[in-house]
Amino acid sequence: MSWKPNRSSHLTMQEQIIDWVKSRIDKGEWTVGTKLPPQRSLASQFNVNRSTVQLALDELKASGLLHTRAGSGVFVANNSWNILLNNNQPNWHRHIESGIHKPNYHTIQLINEYEQQEGIIRLGTGELSPDLLPTEQIKDSLSEIQLESRAIGYSSPLGNEKLRNVLCTYLKKRDIHTEPDNILIVSGALQALQLISFGLLEQGSVVFQEEPSYLNSIHPFQSSGMRVTSITKELKLKEILKEQKRNRQSLYYAVPTLHNPTGRNWTLEEKERLYDVCKELQIPIIEDDVYHELLFEETYPAMKSFDTSGQVLYLGSVSKTLSPGLRIGWVVAPTPVIHHLADIKMQTDYGSSAFSQEIVAHWISSGMYEEHVSKLRARLKERAAFTEAILEEQFKDTATWEKSEGGFYIWLRFNEPVVNKALFLNLINRKVLINPGYIYMPSDLHHIRLSYAYASLKDLKEALGILKELIS
């Protein structure tokens, strides 16, 4: 043993001796039960007073790393490694538990994990199957995109100007008339929800939603301390909203077109009624419209199209139509709101991917986007019909569902409350992944959000067969 404390160190002799003993235990040089040399020989080796060694050892004993056996000497204690670990590492468990953002439900964590596994059939995924994504066309289109160096630098706070102009023209087809200054480009509609939550609501605000709800599966408002309140749109809407809101800030989150998870479409009357009531009570509405391009037949007007009071924060995205990996969505809202959300976004990520924005601007302005979406609708319609035929054949006696009007989902309702965590796990064992209804409405044990958009037709058939087998 040749180590000696360094007399010119900023640490005291005692501190250096403590660190040295700890490092010997940490490296496994002194294992549990090792007897330390007598204090006298340590003092002479370190060239310090015996009292300095004694103080250092006392401190190590007090922290539980060493212990004295009467008459035998000083030994490395039993739990020393644990103590070292705990002393040296931050208490990550405490950090994790006290973090502001809520963790995902365990079921959703498992879904995220198993979605990446080879060989698993994804029966609930809210994503287009790889063969429905225009991968080759996107590759080809890259060579058509004129890239100035500014275009791939940091994006401006509101997002690429070309894209915002293109969106103004595109949104006219949905009867939404807006200006580039009223559009913020975001990294997917999910980011828009986060920005609205941080930027427009004080803690304790009330966020109204319909249950089942996509919001229950992601927590953007719950994690910021908002009270998420589920209501039905039917009777006494005004009285209910008024009573729940009292004098708190609030907003209403709605997915009126191809609702996630139910696939339902609101009637025009329902939209007008909600709009009128919210206007009277000064409750802003988030209209999440990410699925509307996937309506098979009719298009239903967006609430934003008759919004004359700047009441509606309108959300769109290319995730469900072109590519979720581009991470491009948009918010349409009054200018001061857009500028405030853009300011927060700049503090969060310095703008969405400039490259992705160029791609989306090119796809929409060239007409490729609408051409692709039109073909996509036809293919999704075929998939929906195929899936409904299997349901008709195999689940007529055990479940009910509505014929899909578009998008990805069928909200399959089992007559019995069979959709519990055990079913979810049993299906994973059989290599089938579902989105159970309880992630959208915790008390629900009847539903599965069935997606016909991801799995191949062969896999859809096989997985539905396994589902039938497990519930009967």
Ligand SMILES: Cc1ncc(COP(=O)(O)O)c(C=O)c1O
């Ligand atoms: C209703 C709804 N809104 C928003 C999103 C988020 O989409 P994005 O990928 O644009 O963030 C999803 C995705 O599943 C969704 O279903």
